Amino acid sequence: MADILKRDERVPEHLAGRRLDQTAAEMFPEFSRERLKGWIQQGELTIDGQKARPKDKVIGGERLALDTQLEEETRWEPQAIPLSIVFEDDDVMVIDKPAGLVVHPAAGNPDGTLLNALLHHHGALAAIPRAGIVHRLDKDTTGLMMVAKTLRAQTALVAQLQARTVSREYDAIVVGAMTAGGKVDAPIGRHPKDRQRQAVTESGKPAVTHYRVQERFRGHTHVRCRLETGRTHQIRVHLAHVRYPLIGDPVYGGRFKLPPGAGESLKTLLREFPRQALHAHKLRFEHPVSGAPIECKAPLPDDMFLLLDALREDQEAD
Template sequence: MSVSQSETIEARRSVPDTMTGMRLDRVAAELFGEFSRERLKGWINDGALTVDGEPRRPRAKMVGGMQLQLAATIEAREEWQPQPIGLDIVFEDDAVLVVNKPAGLVVHPAAGNPDGTLLNALIHHDEHLATLPRAGIVHRLDKDTSGLMVVARTLAAHTALVEQLQARSVHREYDAVVTGAMIAGGTVDAPIGRHPVDRKRQAVVVSGGKPAVTHYRVQERFHAHTLVRCQLETGRTHQIRVHLQHQRFPLVGDPLYGGRLKLPMGGSEALKTLLREFPRQALHARRLAFTHPDDGRAMSFGAELPDDMVGLLDTLRDDQRSRHGEVSS
């Protein structure tokens, strides 16, 4: 099945002062992050993306206050195939979908994951989504992160939600289980960019990184682990995983940033076994709030922890009780 519809995109973004001196193609990739760099570069070359009403080359230098205007037509992507993959739909109306994504589900087709993704499930649920940028997906979760995502169902809703994300007015809250006994919460304000050596990873970088801010607070302490609640101001790739690792509190089960497995001294065998076998980073998007793009209502949604994280916390609590029993005896 393929979709032959098309959609006209019209959007305007103002270049912030902080991007003065940057190339147009880089600024466009930042301000119109819902589109691929390749597609944006094509629109720049075709004159569909202009600067102050005039076409410019991709390498043209930008100045704060310039206006980028996009007017382009997107055809439905025939290579995106609808697939009957189950969706846990938390909310749905004519403008938006809120879904609770399970761990293990890739959000968008890419090299190594050409199908079987959330996007394939979405266009099976609503074929019109194939005409929208990234099928209405305005933000992502890593494959092995579970939890809430909002998806636009119309172009107007997509534009409004992207603008809310850029204005940092979308509230996103996560629960994470980290290795290490964290004493207090805090804020990490550290730019994130591609790791200089390992291109599969992100890292805190001094030069060339994108601004990234994560607030975190302690929810529950264990002997050698902590349940942490994180709130995002920005939404960089792997942001929570990178920032908490930067604080020396990597997520339990994180294959990229977790480092060498550390088993707690004196821990129960049940806990040690679970830590060895935990299949993913212990991260769940628990709360999502935004302004409804059509009528301005304040929308807020929550998703309970999935079974694997509940089991991890139960085992940590059992281990903690056992330790207290040993101390008091």
């Protein structure tokens, strides 16, 4: 039997002027835009109790009410893909995602994703939007992700993310020797010319990243980043914006550079590093049912561990 889904929330003032379907996607990010648009068209997602069109504009302060039956997603297949589970109970799980694993099926990646693996691990997730996934990591970013196992848990975790009470810390290895940590407070949105990229832009959404130096090398730095917001590619865009792009970043890394005097082994490792050097190492949140604090950590993956070792050896040899 399908779950009855009821949500009632007020449109934030900062979304004034947006289309209704865009506003709904911002307020209910656990659901796909296609699904939200369908609910609007069917009158199951209303604004101030009235049916509206997806393209209608909001003015801020209205009530968005969602009242629908949540049917199982049938287009995704369970697949026996190994999962590294850091924490799990009846309501939530935390997984340590490896590099190369896409989170959600999309054009070009119809299967073989984390979502397919979750459906195989726990079949009941077929009844939860996006199989319980509440936030994403890029394909080649490693580390911790929360997954809700019930609709109640998913609603609570999404609310924590929106309230910015979830603490997410990342390890990154960047090009350039930082002198100190800092904060990047710069809005992020679609790149004006390349729709596949994000960029710092005045028309973007607010985005804040805090970073601090963990270890400094001759031409690189190991930094720890804490997200205050969770925009697409946020750390990658923000660190590139302050001219410390991530090692191995194929999109935001800029022109490839080698530190002067680097040994051949380090040069080879830097040239061949297969991905952006970014790892979600710590996740802290409130349990969605009990309210108890949950903190999970994931050790550095082997490729970043070996890269740091090589940078230390190069530093000592200087």
